[in-house]
Amino acid sequence: MAKILAIESSCDETAVAIVDDGKLLANVVATQIAVHEKFGGVMPEIASRLHSENITVCLQQALDESKVRLEDIDAIAVTRGPGLIGCLHVGLQAAKTLAMLYDKPLIPVHHLAGHIYANEYIGELKFPLLCVVVSGGNTELVYMKDHLDFEIIGSTTDDAVGECFDKVARVLGLPYPGGLPIDLHAKQGKHTYDLPHPNAGAGKYDFSYSGLKTAVINLVHNLKMRGEAVRVDDMARSFEDVAIGMVVDNSMRAAKDYKVRQIVLAGGVSANSYLREQMKEKVGGTGIELVVPPLWCTTDNAAMIAKVGEHLYKLNYFAPLSLGVDPNWKIDDQLTLLKN
Numbered sequence: 001m002a003k004i005l006a007i008e009s010s011c012d013e014t015a016v017a018i019v020d021d022g023k024l025l026a027n028v029v030a031t032q033i034a035v036h037e038k039f040g041g042v043m044p045e046i047a048s049r050l051h052s053e054n055i056t057v058c059l060q061q062a063l064d065e066s067k068v069r070l071e072d073i074d075a076i077a078v079t080r081g082p083g084l085i086g087c088l089h090v091g092l093q094a095a096k097t098l099a100m101l102y103d104k105p106l107i108p109v110h111h112l113a114g115h116i117y118a119n120e121y122i123g124e125l126k127f128p129l130l131c132v133v134v135s136g137g138n139t140e141l142v143y144m145k146d147h148l149d150f151e152i153i154g155s156t157t158d159d160a161v162g163e164c165f166d167k168v169a170r171v172l173g174l175p176y177p178g179g180l181p182i183d184l185h186a187k188q189g190k191h192t193y194d195l196p197h198p199n200a201g202a203g204k205y206d207f208s209y210s211g212l213k214t215a216v217i218n219l220v221h222n223l224k225m226r227g228e229a230v231r232v233d234d235m236a237r238s239f240e241d242v243a244i245g246m247v248v249d250n251s252m253r254a255a256k257d258y259k260v261r262q263i264v265l266a267g268g269v270s271a272n273s274y275l276r277e278q279m280k281e282k283v284g285g286t287g288i289e290l291v292v293p294p295l296w297c298t299t300d301n302a303a304m305i306a307k308v309g310e311h312l313y314k315l316n317y318f319a320p321l322s323l324g325v326d327p328n329w330k331i332d333d334q335l336t337l338l339k340n
């Protein structure tokens with residue numbers, strides 16, 4: 001095992017973590033949510049600038065909390081993608097600078113691999129497994145036969161599920177990010193609004209969210225035009241049933257077809273209480289184990305990047321300092337990046 005320092009800056013959280021032989025010694029996260037809230041979404045240019053301001057502060061805090069010296073770190077792991085290009089650059093440049101100055105190996109980590117491996121903080125991953133990656137930027141079903149072996153078997157053909165929660169929340173006048181407010185309102189509501197059940201693309205386990213989003217927006221506008229009140233709780237319930245229903249249905253179908261031992265939830269939307277409840281109910285009696293991440297690792301952090309870093313360190317999976325970011329990096333290329 002090793003001491004790994006990890007950096008994450010792919011969206012609106014600047015994060016630095018340090019692990020030593022699997023033990024998390026520091027996990028510093030500086031979130032920018034309050035800044036982006038007034039725009040109703042992440043402003044990429046502002047996000048990059050804030051990462052530049054925050055990265056050294058987070059680094060210093062992580063070193064102070066862990067009492068580890070940079071000289072004693074074995075490797076620097078960093079999110080290389082996917083994410084916002086300017087944001088990724090800040091983290092990668094910081095990681096490369098440390099790697100060069102202290103002569104440490106550099107480990108490129110896929111952001112979603114991080115979300116999946118965050119679950120190792122609560123238990124062992126058992127293969128084959130199906131990972132349900134649901135966040136503001138991604139909606140993917142990832143099949144894993146073994147460690148670091150990722151195969152995307154289903155994905156969204158348009159919007160990500162979290163993005164859809166955020167847009168629907170906005171049209172309902174709820175704060176950003178909209179996932180939690182919708183989750184809370186839905187608990188008080190009834191499924192009274194008729195919304196379309198989107199027919200996803202060609203793939204058997206694909207998702208589609210743009211039609212559902214547009215249907216809610218149109219319905220809300222029509223109600224307002226007719227001077228009718230929008231029942232926010234009921235709209236949230238009706239929307240959540242369809243949006244989360246799609247995740248649950250596709251996941252259960254794929255899990256059974258692929259005969260997996262575990263279903264692992266990952267990403268910001270995995271905090272959704274209805275998703276957690278529904279998945280627990282559906283796996284009952286199937287023999288499949290459901291792994292639900294603790295809430296602290298459903299949001300972006302560097303502890304999860306460090307976990308993947310540990311696995312890659314064992315493989316000597318080190319990148320040259322010429323490495324660049326990839327905002328569209330595919331998870332199935334995590335291991336092939338340095339083999340081509």
Ligand code: KG4
Pocket residue numbers: 011134135136137138161162163165166177178179180183267268269270271272273298299300
């Ligand atoms: O993984 P994440 O922190 O950021 C990335 O997209 O990388 O996910 C953020 C997303 C947002 O769209 C947010 O609205 C959603 O996760 N979210 C939720 C809940 N909490 C956060 N969506 C549904 N229900 C929730 N309780």
